[in-house]
Amino acid sequence: MTFPVAQKYNIQIGPITQANFNWLEAKNYAGWVLFADENTAELCLPRIEEFLPEDTPVIVVPEGELNKNLETCQDMWEDLFSAGVGRRWCAICLGGGVLEDMAGFVSSTYKRGIDFLQIPTTLLSMVDSSVGGKLGIDFNNVKNSIGVFNDPIGVWIDPAFLQTLPAREVRSGYGEIIKHGLIADREQWNQLKTITDLTAVDWQTIIPASVNVKREIVLEDPFEKGLRKALNFGHTIGHAIESYWLETDHRLFHGEAIAAGMIMEAWLSTQLDELTEEDLTEISNYCLAVYGHQNVPEEAFPELLALMQQDKKNEDHRINFTLLSAPGKARVNATAEGELILAAIRYYNQLA
């Protein structure tokens, strides 16, 4: 069964079947080419291989954020040329956020752009990166600093791929689902906060509402001029924490860092907006229950502030936040001083 979530993005949520490929076939492309990474080529491709013509070129790229760069793109463009891919072809991108961002960018720039289809294989890419048109690669040590906005012809979200993932990876993607509830869907938040066992979740019912939050926001603000910043809730401090630990042995997953960031920014919301202490406690307790606690040492504070300053979302060197007025209600373009930000981190630290 397939839930059509949106016309514009042509998002389908449900098992991928022959019907999906009949739809693609009817578009009369001159050919299909498939992008996968090392993992998805092994674990996910077998699930859809039967639907592809035998001579479909498959371009496999090394997995992981470290390979999300221009060198990998060059290999991918060269592979497209070698495979004889023309302007009327369609690229099928099978992977998590890194593969989707990069293969979408490569497709959008090959011969000034060929169509592409996203098949996200991680929870994070299903509810977040595959919707909204942000494509790109890391450059000059800055994440996603070269890229374009461009939409795929379709996004096929099949929760069955989640079975290929380690539990920690699923839990990480779940962070964005919590965030979507908190910024725009109180009803879903009320449902989520009762979930304690992620292995027992019926993703087929949880994912559509979450994708819908993302979709509605990006439809309203495709180029991140305003409203889209709501999606940054938890990410201003969360990104800095993620970057800080990236350089250490103790790597945090994206959702783990964002969960800590959401607690800190929920606290800021009680100081600078109307979030109640009661809601803050509920948010903190739930995020801690799912993600545990990770102390942030005081000696990291200066670097964390510096990382927030550099973040491309900030203009004129002020630190920009998205706050909550209540669960399900975000306010963009709030700003906070350094001292208050450090107080937010200290609030989190004392929850240990």
Added chain:
Amino acid sequence: MTFPVAQKYNIQIGPITQANFNWLEAKNYAGWVLFADENTAELCLPRIEEFLPEDTPVIVVPEGELNKNLETCQDMWEDLFSAGVGRRWCAICLGGGVLEDMAGFVSSTYKRGIDFLQIPTTLLSMVDSSVGGKLGIDFNNVKNSIGVFNDPIGVWIDPAFLQTLPAREVRSGYGEIIKHGLIADREQWNQLKTITDLTAVDWQTIIPASVNVKREIVLEDPFEKGLRKALNFGHTIGHAIESYWLETDHRLFHGEAIAAGMIMEAWLSTQLDELTEEDLTEISNYCLAVYGHQNVPEEAFPELLALMQQDKKNEDHRINFTLLSAPGKARVNATAEGELILAAIRYYNQLA
């Protein structure tokens, strides 16, 4: 005086003055950055320098098609980072087609795209490449094979820059003006064919009609699905000739190759469409009067056919042409067999 040719592309034709920069100023960008090549930095920048804030970052790139590649783009992206250029900045691109294509592509992909403005400095870029949104670089030995479609916020065409160009360069750009008349504006063609001295042309009156042809076609068909192929008149054989001589000591300029191509494809139009012998003779005589004659040796024929086969505009290995039914009236998606194409080249050769 400024002729506004089009709202959509915000094309202005006339001397660039303070008024232009007041318009840009009113857009409240966080900053401006200027791209130029070695030549335009020396010969064209002085003309507009007085209008720029003194601390405007100027990024100068090596000139010429050989540098229109990913390595130069990397330097440009790095220079944008070094200059602290943010997402709310605007890039001003001052140069010919190579610089405009490349700086537009770099701007369109830096931080997923910043706004850019085109100031074309060659006749070719004024009437052709600066309108229509085609941006990109050469890759894998294929011209313009990596790029995007994206429109600048404005195109400022100042014929005064033509004084910085060698006569042969102006004559080359004039080829596209002839083409625009032949495919879509019989009235302009009738005017053009009386012009014998290109140094005495009033460009301020010639350029707007020519730009308008390009503009109307690309507005109708921004992504080259159909009508836009009309712009390929003279280019199927012309491009092959240009590529062939590129590998020899005797380099042909783009307009020179296209002039020969237009004669050949006009001949094809008498065979496969309704162009009259009289019109063919007029087109041939005029192109020869402006561009002279360049014999195409028989031993080049196989390679020329191979080059046409490779051209990205062709699908399914047939050779695709745009023909003339009459001056001012083009027909797209014609095809021709190899033997007839060689006959067209022989027709041209015997005009010597």
